Amino acid sequence: MSAAAHETAPFGAVFTEKLSMSRWDGERFEEPHLEPVGPIPIHPAAHVLHYSSSVFEGLKAHRGIGGELRLFRLDRHIERMQQSARLLYLPAPDKELLERMIIEVVLEARDAIPQPPGSLYLRPTLIGTEANIGAAAAPSKEALLYVLASPVGDYFSGAIRPLKVVVESHRPRSTPSFGMAKTGANYAAALGLIMEAKHTHAADQVLFAPGGDVQETGAANFILLDDRRVLTKPLDPSFLPGVTRDSVLVIARDLGYEVIERDFTIEEMLEFAESGEAALSGTAAVLAGVGTILHEGRAHQVGGGHVGPNTLRLRAALTALQTGSTPDTHGWIRTIG
Ligand SMILES: Cc1ncc(COP(=O)(O)O)c(C=O)c1O
Known part of the structure; x- marks a missing residue:
């Protein structure tokens, strides 16, 4: 190898x-x-x-x-x-x-x-x-x-490019109490919708928002952000408590952003996205910017369709910590030789 x-x-x-x-x-x-x-x-x-x-x-x-x-x-x-x-x-x-x-x-x-x-x-x-x-x-x-x-290397091929996500407003990703478990069956349950989104819309992922409650995507958490704020759903058993999510929230606070953890609806997200940014957070995805949100057949551009500056800033801060170009002030790194 x-x-x-x-x-x-x-x-x-x-x-x-x-x-x-x-x-x-x-x-x-x-x-x-x-x-x-x-x-x-x-x-x-x-x-x-x-x-x-x-x-x-x-x-x-x-x-x-x-x-x-x-x-x-x-x-x-x-x-x-x-x-x-x-x-x-x-x-x-x-x-x-x-x-x-x-x-x-x-x-x-x-x-x-x-x-x-x-x-x-x-x-x-x-x-x-x-x-x-x-x-x-x-x-x-x-x-x-x-x-x-x-x-x-990169999880989403093509380095840092804006992603396209399709909103699923009916079906949850998993059963409500099991989203917090990292178990294969959750991925199996979500696969059909992700395949459909890929084939029908050339999308990168599905954003699960059952009943309008914006939760997470099929393989990463979801955050909204702008120059001042980071907004994401508070932890509950319906979705995976991402380690990257937690890290990004801590880093955002360190950088002076207001971190808001509360439920929000699809409508609120679309409104936010008109002038703000959206991103997927996960170990594999790191912090990947969203350029398009597809909802009920309509494409909504996020941040002009580009990966936004705040997404890039937080992503850079996270990777700098991971690779040691900034000090590990939170005790997150185990150095092994
Ligand atoms: C469904 C789902 N949500 C969120 C995440 C993000 O979790 P973490 O940041 O711990 O990798 C993942 C895995 O990466 C995932 O598979």
Whole structure:
């Protein structure tokens, strides 16, 4: 695997050579070990294959300006993985165990980590492996935990370009109490609408706003911003508590923006967007500006159809922190060698 393969491959389609793995036998996780990335033997009756007992995380390790490896908000991602596991009745791995597995994979992949703006995307995954198709109403008695790593460049191909999102005002992305879980089934539930938006409107994403309540997109949170304010929905179980969302809000406050967390409607968003900016926040998306919001067949330009200056400013502040060109004043970085 060359360090540059990620530059031509789609996001997440290139992997480092080793992953870290640990099996849970119903009582405890075994001591993790590194093994080559490749097919893993799994029983056709495995719980995950039938009843979707799967949770995962997505975080990044960046190469710092001094060459050091920097994990961004490791603790937050581990906490969210534990929360997702509890919601799916999967065994929540100890912080210490998961931390060790993630660090082990990063160190092993050291030479394959791209220079910024590239990074190493880490995908801790936990699946129910008990072979029992009769266990639809019971948690899996066995599980597999692994950490996979993928050298990545841009999530939305074409560097910093304005995105097009289609508003879905009826269907939610997931069931109301499960949006907060990072679980595969949520992505499966949203896929049909995203495919339709891509094919029919050449859109990049769907913005879920069931009943008019603007929540998040299929793979990132959603914020509105202008020269003074950042507006986003307050956390609730209907959508994923993004680590990037949280980071952007903290950085925005540091930079003097007023941060407003409250519910807002599609109408209010469209009005805001006439003179303001909109952006998607996520580990993969970083902070990606929206240029067009499509609602009920009508295209609304955001910020003149360009990625706005405030989006670029906050994005630059976030990436500067991640790569170490500004000091880590919030204790968000775990430097590992
Ligand atoms: C549905 C969804 N919402 C929001 C996010 C953003 O979360 P984070 O900033 O922690 O990556 C993601 C993942 O990136 C996601 O898949």
